[in-house]
Amino acid sequence: MSDDGNSLCKERLAQWTDYVQQTVRLMEAGRSIPLGPTEPPCEFPAPSQPSRSPMKILIAAPHPDDEALIGALALRLRLEAGAKVVKCAITLGSNLQERQRRALEARCACRVLGFRLVIPEEEGFSSVNLQNRQEHLEEWAAKVQALKEIFDREKPEMVFAPHQEDFNTTHIGTHFLVVEALGKHLEASGRGPIPLLETEFWHQHSAPNLMVGVAPEIVAIQMMATAEHGGEVSRNPYHLRLPARMVDNVRRGSEVVGGQGAPAEPLVFAELYRVTFMKGEEHVMPRPGGRTLGLDQILDAEWLRSEFWPEPAAS
Numbered sequence: 001m002s003d004d005g006n007s008l009c010k011e012r013l014a015q016w017t018d019y020v021q022q023t024v025r026l027m028e029a030g031r032s033i034p035l036g037p038t039e040p041p042c043e044f045p046a047p048s049q050p051s052r053s054p055m056k057i058l059i060a061a062p063h064p065d066d067e068a069l070i071g072a073l074a075l076r077l078r079l080e081a082g083a084k085v086v087k088c089a090i091t092l093g094s095n096l097q098e099r100q101r102r103a104l105e106a107r108c109a110c111r112v113l114g115f116r117l118v119i120p121e122e123e124g125f126s127s128v129n130l131q132n133r134q135e136h137l138e139e140w141a142a143k144v145q146a147l148k149e150i151f152d153r154e155k156p157e158m159v160f161a162p163h164q165e166d167f168n169t170t171h172i173g174t175h176f177l178v179v180e181a182l183g184k185h186l187e188a189s190g191r192g193p194i195p196l197l198e199t200e201f202w203h204q205h206s207a208p209n210l211m212v213g214v215a216p217e218i219v220a221i222q223m224m225a226t227a228e229h230g231g232e233v234s235r236n237p238y239h240l241r242l243p244a245r246m247v248d249n250v251r252r253g254s255e256v257v258g259g260q261g262a263p264a265e266p267l268v269f270a271e272l273y274r275v276t277f278m279k280g281e282e283h284v285m286p287r288p289g290g291r292t293l294g295l296d297q298i299l300d301a302e303w304l305r306s307e308f309w310p311e312p313a314a315s
Contacts, residue, residue, distance in 0.1 A: 030240040036228030037108040044114030045221070047082040055083040055301060058156035059115070060147075062090050062128065062174040064106040065232050066162075067115060068225035069242060070199040072214045072271040073299065074160060075221060078114055080298050086154055087115040088147075090174050092124040098231065099123050105229040112225040118154070120146050128173035140177075147181035152189065157301050160197045163274055167202035183281030193279035195304045200272060204252070208272040209290040209308065211253035211265065212299075219243055219269050246270060257290035265292055275308045286310060 057074050061067040067074075067087040077083035089106050092099040103119060110117040125143050133140045161178040162171040175198070186192040198205060219242065226239035233239050246269040253272050254264045277284040286308035293299055 027240055030223075031237070033227065035230035035233060037105050037230060038228060041108050041111040042224070042228075044111055045079060046114075047079050055081065055158065056154065056156045057083050057085045057158045057160070058151070058154055059085065059087045060090055060159065060161040060174055060178045061087055062162060062168065062170040063232075064089055064092055064102045065109065065226055065229040065238065066171075066199075066201065068109050068113060068222050068229070069238060070160070070201055070271065071113065071115075072218055072222060072246075072269075073197070073212045073273065073293075074115075075113055075218055076212070076214070077299065079218075081300065085113070085115040086156065087113075087117050088150060089117065089119045089124050090147075090177065091126070091128055091170055092119065094126070094170075101231055102229070105231060109225040109228040112221060112228055118150060120150060125177075128177055129169040130173055130176070131169075133173065133176060143177060144180045144184065147177060148184045148188075151182055151185035155189075155191070156194070158195050158197065158304075159278075160199055160273075163198035163200060163203075163205050165203055165206070166200060171202060179278070179283055180281075182278050183283070186278055187280040193277045193284060193305075193309075195301055195308075196276045196278050196283070198274035198276060200274075205272065205274050208253065208257055208274050209286060210273045210275050211249070211257040211267075211290070211292045212271045212273065213265070213267040213293060213295045214246060214269040214271055215295055216269065219246060243269065253292070258292060259290075265294075267295070275304055277305075277309065284310065 055077060057077060059067045059071055059074055074083070074085045078085050087110055092102045107117055128143065159178065159182055162175050164172055164175045166172060166175070182196065186194070223239045223242055226242065227233055249270040249272050250265060250267045253270055255262050257272065258265065275286050277286070287310045291307050
């Protein structure tokens with residue numbers, strides 16, 4: 001290699017090294033931002049266009065911080081379309097001594113997001129997992145009934161819950177708990193069908209069909225809300241790694257949702273979901289294909305039905 005070529009390579013490597021080191025510096029800078037719970041609680045941003053008949057959304061969060069980590073779409077709908085969002089804390093974690101702390105952190109995080117917090121049975125459910133579902137039928141049935149009663153009261157028009165292979169045992173258990181309870185609610189009430197958006201965090205969904213663009217300001221709110229769960233992010237800084245995950249979602253979603261070989265979407269951050277439906281107690285799979293929601297598009301339940309319902313129109 002010529003001296004000129006060697007010099008150019010060294011210069012290029014220095015540029016890329018600086019690029020990577022900037023990422024390290026950003027992580028370190030984030031560690032200096034104080035963690036929550038913040039007292040007095042932060043005030044959440046108001047919707048830009050309050051709705052006269054707001055959509056009702058329920059996020060079934062397996063753990064107290066999940067609503068902030070996967071809630072980009074719900075947050076966009078609240079800020080852009082005036083949606084009313086309820087975060088149902090399915091559990092407050094498995095450690096009984098930590099539940100009071102985690103409930104406080106959940107309340108502070110929901111203040112940042114502008115979500116209303118509901119905690120089943122005052123301290124959340126225990127043992128939300130497949131083993132409990134299979135071996136303790138009466139205990140599981142009681143949880144299903146309690147969550148059904150929350151659906152009866154809240155009457156959501158859209159529900160978020162983890163997909164059934166999201167690795168963590170409580171995430172997987174939450175999927176089945178939501179499907180059963182929501183199905184019983186819809187069957188008894190005659191409502192629906194309604195969209196069930198399957199979320200991912202611990203394990204990527206094998207077939208996401210909706211990529212939602214997320215503006216930097218929304219990501220910042222999510223990070224701030226996640227940081228309110230100070231006890232948890234002291235153990236593992238989920239909030240600092242959230243932007244990187246959402247950047248990678250654009251790489252993956254552009255082709256997994258948009259089609260193999262498709263060009264990358266002109267987004268920096270995105271969240272991925274699997275849109276399915278609940279029709280009574282039937283979990284209905286969507287029509288094939290995926291959609292991308294850009295930063296300038298506003299989503300509603302009717303759009304989801306028109307794009308993903310497996311028949312020309314919902315019955």
